Amino acid sequence: xxxxxxxxxxxxxxxxxxxxxxxxxxxxxxxxxxxxxxxxxxxxxxxxxxxxxxxxxxxxxxxxxxxxxxxxxxxxxxxxxxxxxxxxxxxxxxxxxxxxxxxxxxxxxxxxxxxxxxxxxxxxxxxxxxxxxxxxxxxxxxxxxxxxxxxxxxxxxxxxxxxxxxxxxxxxxxxxxxxxxxxxxxxxxxxxxxxxxxxxxxxxxxxxxxxxxxxxxxxxxxxxxxxxxxxxxxxxxxxxxxxxxxxxxxxxxxxxxxxxxxxxxxxxxxxxxxxxxxxxxxxxxxxxxxxxxxxxxxxxxxxxxxxxxxxxxxxxxxxxxxxxxxxxxxxxxxxxxxxxxxxxxxxxxxxxxxxxxxxxxxxxxxxxxxxxxxxxxxxxxxxxxxxxxxxxxxxxxxxxxxxxxxxxxxxxxxxxxxxxxxxxxxxxxxxxxxxxxxxxxxxxxxxxxxxxxxxxxxxxxxxxxxxxxxxxxxxxxxxxxxxxxxxxxxxxxxxxxxxxxxxxxxxxxxxxxxxxxxxxxxxxxxxxxxxxxxxxxxxxxxx
Numbered sequence: 260x261x262x263x264x265x266x267x268x269x270x271x272x273x274x275x276x277x278x279x280x281x282x283x284x285x286x287x288x289x290x291x292x293x294x295x296x297x298x299x300x301x302x303x304x305x306x307x308x309x310x311x312x313x314x315x316x317x318x319x320x321x322x323x324x325x326x327x328x329x330x331x332x333x334x335x336x337x338x339x340x341x342x343x344x345x346x347x348x349x350x351x352x353x354x355x356x357x358x359x360x361x362x363x364x365x366x367x368x369x370x371x372x373x374x375x376x377x378x379x380x381x382x383x384x385x386x387x388x389x390x391x392x393x394x395x396x397x398x399x400x401x402x403x404x405x406x407x408x409x410x411x412x413x414x415x416x417x418x419x420x421x422x423x424x425x426x427x428x429x430x431x432x433x434x435x436x437x438x439x440x441x442x443x444x445x446x447x448x449x450x451x452x453x454x455x456x457x458x459x460x461x462x463x464x465x466x467x468x469x470x471x472x473x474x475x476x477x478x479x480x481x482x483x484x485x486x487x488x489x490x491x492x493x494x495x496x497x498x499x500x501x502x503x504x505x506x507x508x509x510x511x512x513x514x515x516x517x518x519x520x521x522x523x524x525x526x527x528x529x530x531x532x533x534x535x536x537x538x539x540x541x542x543x544x545x546x547x548x549x550x551x552x553x554x555x556x557x558x559x560x561x562x563x564x565x566x567x568x569x570x571x572x573x574x575x576x577x578x579x580x581x582x583x584x585x586x587x588x589x590x591x592x593x594x595x596x597x598x599x600x601x602x603x604x605x606x607x608x609x610x611x612x613x614x615x616x617x618x619x620x621x622x623x624x625x626x627x628x629x630x631x632x633x634x635x636x637x638x639x640x641x642x643x644x645x646x647x648x649x650x651x652x653x654x655x656x657x658x659x660x661x662x663x664x665x666x667x668x669x670x671x672x673x674x675x676x677x678x679x680x681x682x683x684x685x686x687x688x689x690x691x692x693x694x695x696x697x698x699x700x701x702x703x704x705x706x707x708x709x710x711x712x713x714x715x716x717x718x719x720x721x722x723x724x725x726x727x728x729x730x731x732x733x734x735x736x737x738x739x740x741x742x743x744x745x746x747x748x749x750x751x752x753x754x755x756x757x758x759x760x761x762x763x764x765x766x767x768x769x770x771x772x773x774x775x776x777x778x779x780x781x782x783x784x785x786x787x788x789x790x791x792x793x794x795x796x797x798x799x800x801x802x
Contacts, residue, residue: 276301277367279512279520285424298511299422302366303431305505307438309374310415312498314442315449316377317350317408318754321610322450323384323491325644330488331470332391334398340762344755345402347610348548348560349541350409351751355564356533357413358744362737363578364529365512365520366418372530373411375503378496380404385492389464403541408442409751410537413744415439420731420739421516426666428731432743433662433724436602440655440720443609447648451475453490463489474644516736519574529575536571540564553759557752582741590733590799593791594726595746597674600681600784601722603750604715604777607757609651612712613643614758618765619692620701620708641705649709654716654723661724670729671792677718677725678788681781684714689774696770729792733799 285295324339332339360369383401387393416432423431452475457466466485473480480486512520520526544560551559568579585591621640624632665673688711695704727743734742764773792799 277508277511279365279367279514281514283421283513283515285422291424295422295424299431302422302510303419303435305502305509306370306415306419306435308498309370309502309506310412310435310439311442311445312374312377312495312502313408313411313415314439315408315446316381316405316442316495317346318443318609319384319446319450319491319495320346320402320405321613322447322644323388323488325613326451326454326473326486326488326491327388329469329471329473330391330467330486334395338395340758342398342402343610344548344759345399345541345545346405346409347754347758348544348557348752349403349406349538350754351406351748352541352544352560352564353406353410353534353537354413354744354748354751355561356537356568357410358417358741358748359568359579359582360414360530360533361417361421361740362517362582363520363533363575364526365517366421367506367510367512368520368523368526369414369530370418370510371503371506372527373407373414373534374499374506376407376534377411378499378503380407381492381495381499383492385463385489385496388489388492391467403538403545406537406541407534409754410534412436412439412751413747416727416743416747417740420743421513421736423731425732429662429664429666429670429724429728430659431662432727432731433659433665436723436727437655437658437662437720440605440651440658440723443606443651444648444655447644447651448476449494450491451644452477453494454486454488455480455484457487458490459487459493463487463493474642476645476648478645479642516740532571532575533568536567537564540567553756557755561749582738585734585738585741585745588734588738588742590791591742591745593787594730594733594742595749596787597722597729597784598726598746599750599753600678600781601674601719601726601750602747603753604681604719604757605651605654605723605753606751607753608712608715608719609654610754611758611761612650613647615692615761615765615770616641616643616647619696619770620705623701624697624699626699637701639702641702646709650712650716653713654720657717657720658723661721662728663724664721665725665728670725670727670732671788673725674722674729674788675785675793677722678781678785680718681715681722682778682785684711684718685774685778685781687711688715689771689778692774693769693771696765696768 285291320343324342328339380401387397419431419435466487469482469484469486472482540560540563547556547559621637622634623637625635626632691704691708695701730742731739761773764770
């Protein structure tokens with residue numbers, strides 16, 4: 260039923276922009292054109308930079324640990340990689356409780372607080388990096404808190420999905436996620452640059468001297484150069500402070516989606532309680548990885564998180580149990596698999612590509628006079644800090660296009676096409692990695708390697724838009740938010756799994772096996788997508 264002009268007027272003049280919205284029906288064309296479109300656009304364009312900051316803070320440890328090693332921080336390479344893994348694990352785990360926040364605490368309350376919380380790991384990391392003697396456990400705690408940025412994706416996407424009609428789900432979710440994903444590229448470009456100058460003056464402390472050469476997008480930096488590594492944390496406060504204000508004064512709670520968020524203090528308490536569960540299980544997951552195989556520790560972490568959420572007190576438990584209905588829907592599981600292939604690949608390869616460049620092309624085979632072969636440093640190897648940003652940049656840039664094309668053609672058809680591309684590209688890049696790893700001149704294979712990875716990123720970016728568009732069409736207004744959050748949570752473990760799998764295979768001298776394994780998984784996704792959404796007689800045809 261269409262809203263009356265009086266109902267529509269309730270959202271009009273005389274009310275603050277951040278007031279709770281009592282009536283929201285974007286499937287009504289009159290309501291959408293007169294009022295809904297304007298409000299949805301405002302919320303989207305505040306959400307996008309907030310999500311971008313979340314990605315930047317979450318994934319900053321890959322760049323920070325590289326520079327910590329160059330500056331001679333007293334930690335082993337294994338310890339430094341542990342920091343990246345902790346951030347990846349907590350970011351994925353925190354997405355699970357974040358999936359349920361919007362319907363419990365409201366969109367405005369959630370986006371404001373989760374954005375403001377990013378100031379803790381940003382400022383804390385800056386302070387900790389001012390002193391090379393800072394204990395390792397402090398960095399572990401800060402990496403864990405950085406996972407808040409990863410968790411924010413689930414609540415951000417859940418929130419934006421409620422503001423747009425089904426016909427524009429691909430556009431809205433593609434813009435929010437695609438431009439938000441630019442946080443990865445922003446971080447990879449900005450951190451090396453801000454470390455080259457004391458932009459915060461005496462407030463941020465003194466520089467340190469590089470013990471090993473480093474680099475930026477624009478060139479190599481030699482050992483002995485002054486470096487302000489602490490800026491890698493402090494720089495995000497420049498953006499987070501105004502974004503928190505924008506979120507509070509410019510966004511809205513929708514009461515049709517969140518009937519009882521409570522006053523702001525109560526809503527904040529719910530959000531902190533949900534994230535508290537995720538932080539606890541993230542810690543348990545990190546400990547479990549020291550005892551168990553990765554493929555056992557990660558499901559244990561997910562299962563424990565869900566179990567503790569079901570035990571939350573009072574109204575929170577009742578609300579979460581209602582949202583747990585998504586797990587009885589088979590399409591929740593089929594879309595989870597497909598989103599692992601798209602977003603899981605994007606975020607996993609974003610974390611793994613710098614390591615792959617450094618290890619595969621930073622070394623080469625040398626044949627001695629007696630015919631023996633040893634692996635030695637490649638003096639002309641490409642810098643990961645110079646090239647690694649390109650793949651994530653393309654993947655994020657093209658994601659909105661994936662949503663737009665899917666709105667026109669259908670999400671499942673687009674997903675099927677990019678899955679074929681990912682099968683071929685993954686197998687091809689594996690073959691090139693094998694050639695480069697075993698070559699006396701790996702540089703000759705670098706451009707083919709980089710191009711194939713950019714193809715993978717582009718395909719995964721388009722697939723991110725197509726799978727989210729499909730979710731927005733399959734599920735109703737009450738379920739699509741939690742499903743978006745849940746699928747993104749599971750897929751986010753790619754930030755932990757891909758670097759680990761690729762690192763293990765590179766260490767064994769068989770980097771191609773990791774990529775061949777991914778190619779097989781993408782082939783499985785082809786079958787899943789066809790069976791559920793494209794075959795004759797499918798229950799839901801080409802959504």
